Amino acid sequence: MTADELKVYETLLERPGSSSADVVAASNFSAVHSRQLLGELEAKGLVTRSPERIARYQPVAPELAFGALVALRQSGLQAALGLAERLAKIRPSSGSDKGDELSVELITGRETLMRVIGQFYESAKHEILEFDRPPYVNPFESHNAMHVSMRDRNVICRTICDTTKLDWPGGPQHIQECLAAGEEQRLYDGVPIKAAIIDRRMGLVPLHLKSANDSGLLLRPSLLLDTLCAHFEMLWQLAAPVGSDNSLDIHARNAESAELEQLIALLANGLKDQVIASRLKISERTFERRISLLQKRLKANTRFQAGWNAAMRATRRSGN
Secondary structure, three states, rough: OOOOHHHHHHHHOOOEEEEEEHHHHHHOOOOHHHHHHHHHHHHOOOOOEEOOOOOEEEEEOHHHHHHHHHHHHHHHHHHHHHHHHHOOOOOOOHOOOHHHHHHHHEEEHHHHHHHHHHHHHHHHOEEEEEEEOOOOOOOOHHHHHHHHHHHHOOOOOEEEEHHHHOOOOOOOHHHHHHHOOOOEEEEEEOOOEEEEOOOOOOOEEEEOOOOOOOOOEOOOOHHHHHHHHHHHHHHHHHEEEEEOOOOOOOOOOOOOHHHHHHHHHHHHOOOOOOHHHHHHHHHHHHHHHHHHHHHOOOOOOOHHHHHHHHHHHHHHHOOE
């Protein structure tokens, strides 16, 4: 029912037995538009018309009219689900190798991709895994809106965020909003891609980070999707859980990241902070955060102590 149809229907509920002229006076619609709306409502079974020369319109009781419409819509949805299940059985039973070609599908066009993304998230039943990193082409609110229905369906969401998100405007606050919504968030230096995986049966990867809304790859069950799932679990173990203040639970990590190992090597060579930041292609703020992370991970209060502890760990690993 359109907004105009609803207004006419409400008018008839308030003034049953009204003529089309009465509807025009009450709704301020034109005579032509009012007759068109009355005809639409009659076709939908929401009003009845008397056989008089000047027809009078009576609204059908809402509990009767809308109950029938709901039943009709439910019947249509059940038929659509049945059709989807029948069509899903055709591809595996085809006996040809052409089904393998559909394991990766290229989605192009902003409108098409946004529609696919909406269907993608709505189809999640158990869990969703996300690789998250800047740049962001959409406001964080759009991400939150897609996750609301998942939370209502008790879909588990785990996200690995690149540490550069902490430097992005609104990034730390968005992480806190996700945590408050019951999602699991972890931080990792060097998340390679943006991607989402639902129920380990389908994945979505944008082709370009700076224009993520223009094109993407839809991954169906395949070796490529299995590899992406395995890569997520590997990084999840390496990533650091986020606390209520965006701090990292360093002791929960099971291994040291390659980025921090590289940082240790550069520090050991006696390079200055600005030179190291330039080598790693990071900002000075990010460099200071990694130094703090390194000291916490090595349980050190100073850089000298961190270097000493790192050297002792290396000695123990080498067995010398």
